[in-house]
Amino acid sequence: MTIDTCVGSLKLERPGIVASGIMDETGASIARMLSSGAGAAVTKSIGLQPNPGHRNPTFTEVKGGFVNAMGLPNPGIDLFKEEMGAAIAGGKVVGSIYGATASEFVTLAGKMEEYGATAVELNLSCPHAKGYGAEIGVDAALVKKIVSAVKSSVSIPVWAKLTPNTHMLKEVALAVQDAGGDAIVAINTLKAMVISPEFGKPFLSNKFGGLSGPAVRSVGVRAVYDIRAAVDVPIVGVGGISDWRDAAQYIMAGASAFQIGSAIATKGVKVFDSINKDLEDFMRDFGYSTIKDMVGVAHE
Numbered sequence: 001m002t003i004d005t006c007v008g009s010l011k012l013e014r015p016g017i018v019a020s021g022i023m024d025e026t027g028a029s030i031a032r033m034l035s036s037g038a039g040a041a042v043t044k045s046i047g048l049q050p051n052p053g054h055r056n057p058t059f060t061e062v063k064g065g066f067v068n069a070m071g072l073p074n075p076g077i078d079l080f081k082e083e084m085g086a087a088i089a090g091g092k093v094v095g096s097i098y099g100a101t102a103s104e105f106v107t108l109a110g111k112m113e114e115y116g117a118t119a120v121e122l123n124l125s126c127p128h129a130k131g132y133g134a135e136i137g138v139d140a141a142l143v144k145k146i147v148s149a150v151k152s153s154v155s156i157p158v159w160a161k162l163t164p165n166t167h168m169l170k171e172v173a174l175a176v177q178d179a180g181g182d183a184i185v186a187i188n189t190l191k192a193m194v195i196s197p198e199f200g201k202p203f204l205s206n207k208f209g210g211l212s213g214p215a216v217r218s219v220g221v222r223a224v225y226d227i228r229a230a231v232d233v234p235i236v237g238v239g240g241i242s243d244w245r246d247a248a249q250y251i252m253a254g255a256s257a258f259q260i261g262s263a264i265a266t267k268g269v270k271v272f273d274s275i276n277k278d279l280e281d282f283m284r285d286f287g288y289s290t291i292k293d294m295v296g297v298a299h300e
């Protein structure tokens, strides 16, 4: 019995991956997470230029999760080179990138490959960055153009991270498949808002943010199930995973691996080791010898 898994051609010793944006801004923090039971880590999304992100407040807790509008703060791809050097010393690192055009994604992906990324994750799904992210990820033709352009410019696997904030999820997933994408990552946060009654105003400076944590899990599981039914591309599930039951749901919906974001903030990095152990116990008790045996069983 083993919990190693493959996302397409990429083999992972463990199925849990650090999601983009949570404790992964520096090379040292990524390396630390990789030594705590994660099979890989995704970097914070990086753009061409340094970006300070949105003004505070950018983050708040709600029942069942968090709403954030960080605004993709990052040092820009050139300065990120040094962090990548420190990060890849710890294990497999997936470089997350965001851009406004296909050619920006191509430039960023090339640099991530040069810096030693194991794969590149295209953030086509941030719900609170104007001109980027979800504004691109709901347009199937544009998604196809970007994924195709990046695919023909790098030789590392290309993952497309999708938004659930659309009724066109199937079409967008098909666009990734047509473009030759190596995996689909689902889901990013759900577009959300918190209003402060005392001030009579939205709480976040950006007004809108993205909901993450347990509250989004059932939406994520449904999205992965729908994607699996529509395409034959490996899937990485993410959204509200904090224990083995959550992870197993995503795998049974069709994911070959999973990512964890918010639960790292609430449970700490030990969340990976505890899920690995509990998932092994479940697999032993229920007669699954590999993760692959469990992938998509809810469709049968």
Ligand SMILES: Cc1cc2nc3c(=O)[nH]c(=O)nc-3n(C[C@H](O)[C@H](O)[C@H](O)COP(=O)(O)O)c2cc1C
Binding pocket: 019, 020, 021, 022, 044, 045, 059, 066, 068, 070, 072, 096, 123, 126, 161, 187, 188, 189, 211, 212, 213, 214, 216, 238, 239, 240, 241, 259, 260, 261, 262, 263
């Ligand atoms: C504070 C914060 C920052 C995030 N930053 C990014 C980011 O830079 N790029 C990205 O693709 N997703 C980002 N996300 C989304 C997560 O990677 C993940 O898709 C989402 O939070 C759902 O997973 P979770 O419920 O395990 O947190 C961020 C989420 C949070 C909470």
